[in-house]
Amino acid sequence: xxxxxxxxxxxxxxxxxxxxxxxxxxxxxxxxxxxxxxxxxxxxxxxxxxxxxxxxxxxxxxxxxxxxxxxxxxxxxxxxxxxxxxxxxxxxxxxxxxxxxxxxxxxxxxxxxxxxxxxxxxxxxxxxxxxxxxxxxxxxxxxxxxxxxxxxxxxxxxxxxxxxxxxxxxxxxxxxxxxxxxxxxxxxxxxxxxxxxxxxxxxxxxxxxxxxxxxxxxxxxxxxxxxxxxxxxxxxxxxxxxxxxxxxxxxxxxxxxxxxxxxxxxxxxxxxxxxxxxxxxxxxxxxxxxxxxxxxxxxxxxxxxxxxxxxxxxxxxxxxxxxxxxxxxxxxxxx
Amino acid sequence: xxxxxxxxxxxxxxxxxxxxxxxxxxxxxxxxxxxxxxxxxxxxxxxxxxxxxxxxxxxxxxxxxxxxxxxxxxxxxxxxxxxxxxxxxxxxxxxxxxxxxxxxxxxxxxxxxxxxxxxxxxxxxxxxxxxxxxxxxxxxxxxxxxxxxxxxxxxxxxxxxxxxxxxxxxxxxxxxxxxxxxxxxxxxxxxxxxxxxxxxxxxxxxxxxxxxxxxxxxxxxxxxxxxxxxxxxxxxxxxxxxxxxxxxxxxxxxxxxxxxxxxxxxxxxxxxxxxxxxxxxxxxxxxxxxxxxxxxxxxxxxxxxxxxxxxxxxxxxxxx
Numbered sequence: 001x002x003x004x005x006x007x008x009x010x011x012x013x014x015x016x017x018x019x020x021x022x023x024x025x026x027x028x029x030x031x032x033x034x035x036x037x038x039x040x041x042x043x044x045x046x047x048x049x050x051x052x053x054x055x056x057x058x059x060x061x062x063x064x065x066x067x068x069x070x071x072x073x074x075x076x077x078x079x080x081x082x083x084x085x086x087x088x089x090x091x092x093x094x095x096x097x098x099x100x101x102x103x104x105x106x107x108x109x110x111x112x113x114x115x116x117x118x119x120x121x122x123x124x125x126x127x128x129x130x131x132x133x134x135x136x137x138x139x140x141x142x143x144x145x146x147x148x149x150x151x152x153x154x155x156x157x158x159x160x161x162x163x164x165x166x167x168x169x170x171x172x173x174x175x176x177x178x179x180x181x182x183x184x185x186x187x188x189x190x191x192x193x194x195x196x197x198x199x200x201x202x203x204x205x206x207x208x209x210x211x212x213x214x215x216x217x218x219x220x221x222x223x224x225x226x227x228x229x230x231x232x233x234x235x236x237x238x239x240x241x242x243x244x245x246x247x248x249x250x251x252x253x254x255x256x257x258x259x260x261x262x263x264x265x266x267x268x269x270x271x272x273x274x275x276x277x278x279x280x281x282x283x284x285x286x287x288x289x290x291x292x293x294x295x296x297x298x299x300x301x302x303x304x305x306x307x308x309x310x311x312x313x314x315x316x317x318x319x320x321x322x323x324x325x326x327x328x329x330x331x332x333x334x335x
Numbered sequence: 336x337x338x339x340x341x342x343x344x345x346x347x348x349x350x351x352x353x354x355x356x357x358x359x360x361x362x363x364x365x366x367x368x369x370x371x372x373x374x375x376x377x378x379x380x381x382x383x384x385x386x387x388x389x390x391x392x393x394x395x396x397x398x399x400x401x402x403x404x405x406x407x408x409x410x411x412x413x414x415x416x417x418x419x420x421x422x423x424x425x426x427x428x429x430x431x432x433x434x435x436x437x438x439x440x441x442x443x444x445x446x447x448x449x450x451x452x453x454x455x456x457x458x459x460x461x462x463x464x465x466x467x468x469x470x471x472x473x474x475x476x477x478x479x480x481x482x483x484x485x486x487x488x489x490x491x492x493x494x495x496x497x498x499x500x501x502x503x504x505x506x507x508x509x510x511x512x513x514x515x516x517x518x519x520x521x522x523x524x525x526x527x528x529x530x531x532x533x534x535x536x537x538x539x540x541x542x543x544x545x546x547x548x549x550x551x552x553x554x555x556x557x558x559x560x561x562x563x564x565x566x567x568x569x570x571x572x573x574x575x576x577x578x579x580x581x582x583x584x585x586x587x588x589x590x591x592x593x594x595x596x597x598x599x600x601x602x603x604x605x606x607x608x609x610x611x612x613x614x615x616x617x618x619x620x621x622x623x624x625x626x627x628x629x630x631x632x633x634x635x636x637x638x639x640x641x642x643x644x645x646x647x648x649x650x651x652x653x654x655x
Contacts (some may be wrong), residue, residue, distance in 0.1 A: 058555050080564060088561030095559075100552035105574055105650060114570075115560040151650040167560065 039222035092168035109148030413621035433606035443530030456545025474535030500603035585641030
C-alpha cells in the first residue's frame, strides 16, 4: 500500500460532442508504484493521452468522473489553484512534440527557471540560474551556459526535447508522465532520449508513466505494461509476461504487427479496421470484437471484465481463450 | 539587432526614391501647368512661353525631377497658388495639428482595443465576448465619415460638449495652460470618432490571436509546470498574442492617414488631411504633390517602425 504512488479508480473522462458526452477513458482502474515504469500502449485514439491529461488536470472541457489518488489525495477535479502546487513539483510531464511544447518567445533557461521559481519562491536568481545550468548539463546539453540564453527555434528537435525533460524533472517529481516522448524525433535521437530517461529513472526513483505506441520502447523501458483499447485496459502484466505470454487478441495483434528481424516474413500482420471514433465506440460487449470478426460471438463476454490469469496478469473478456489468427493452424498461437 | 535595423533603413532609401519619382510623374501627367489656366488672358503667348522656358517647364522630365528633388532638399516644396505662400510653410502649420490628432487617436485605439481584445479572447463565447464582437461588426460596417458626422451632431451640436471646428479656441496665447487644454478639447472628439471605428480591426485581431495562442502546446507546458491561470495569461499567452498587434502598429499609422482626411474635413480641423482634400478640389497641385509625398513617406516609415518593433519583440526575426 505504501508503495503506491498513484491510484486511479474508475476514471471516466468524457468529451462533449454536440450534445452528448462520450467517454474517451472509460472506467479505468490502474495503480502506479514508486520507482516503477508503467508503459501504456495502444493505437492512436485509444485514450492514452486523454488519461495522461486527466492525471495532470490539463483537460479544458472534459467531464472527469472517478478518483485519481496521488499519495491518497484525490486530484481528479481538483481546482487548478490547489493542483498547481503539485503540477511541476510532484508531477512532471514530458510532452509529445518538443517543437511546439516550448514558448517561442522565452529563452529556454528562463522557461526551465520558471518551474523552479513557481515552486520555490525563496530561491535567489543566481541560485536558479546555477540550478538550470546544472539541469541542462544533466540532460546532456553541451555548452549549457550558452544554451541558457537561446530561444527554442535555435535548438534542434532532440535538444528541445532535452529542454522539455529538464523542465519536467527540475523539481525532482515523484511521478513523471512521458506522453510519447520520442514520437516526434528521428530514430537516433529517439534512442538517446530513451537512454536519458532511463538514466534519470535510475537516479530519481520516480514512478514513470510512459505512454507510447512503440513496443520497442516498452520492451526497453517498462517494468509493467498496460495495453489500452478504446478507453479501457484490455491487458496488464509485467513486461516479461506480456511479451512472452500475451493473452488478449489486441495485445497479440499489436505484438504481431511488429516487423521481426530474425524471421523472414513475407507479410506484416495488420489489425483489421481502425479504432472507432469516440462517438461510434461500441459501449456494450467486447470493444475489440468488430476487429476480429472471425472469432465466434459466444466467445466474448457480455460485460467484459478484467480476469486475473496469473498473479498480476489481467486480461479483459474471455475471448482470448478461443482467439487465434486466421492464418494460424490450430493451437499454434505464438507472437 | 543593429545590423537588422541598419539594413532595414537602407532598404527604405530606394523605396522613397521610387515614391518620389511616381509622385512627380503623376503630377506632371496631370493636364496643364503653373502657367495655364488661371493666368491673365491678356498676356501674350510668347511671354508665357518665355516664362515656361525660364522656369524650366520645357526641360525633359528627369531634369525637372532633378530640380524638384534639389528643391526638396532645401525644404522648397513649391508655391501654393491658392494661399500664395510656400507649401512648406503651409504644411508646417498643419503638420503639428495632424500629428497631435493622430497621436491621440493611436493612444485611444490601443486603450480601447487591448482591454477589449483581451476580455473577448480570454472569455471567448461569454456574453461579454459576444457584446464586444457585436461592437466590432458594427464598427466594420459603419463608414467613418458617417459615424464622425453623427458624433459631431450628437456631442458637438446637440450636447455642445465639444467644439465643432478648429484646432484651438480663438484668442488663446500659445504656451499657456489654457491653450493646451483648448487644443486637447478640440482634438478629442475627432480622435474618439476615428479611434472607435479604427480600433475594431485590432480588437478582433487580438481576440483571434489570444484564442489561437490558448490552444498552443506550450500553454499546456506552462500549466503542467504549475503556473497559475493569471501567470499563464500574462507571461505566455499575452506576449505571444500581442506580437502581431505590435507588428501591425506601423500599418495602423497608414490607416490613420486615410482617416484624418475624412475626420479633419468633417470637424473643420486644420490639419493635413483637410488641406489635402481642399487642395484637390481647388486644383492646388503643388500642395497635393507635397502632401502625397509626405503621406507616402509616413507610410514607409510606419512599415519601418513595424519591422523594428517586431524585431525587438520576436527573437525569431532578430536572428535573420
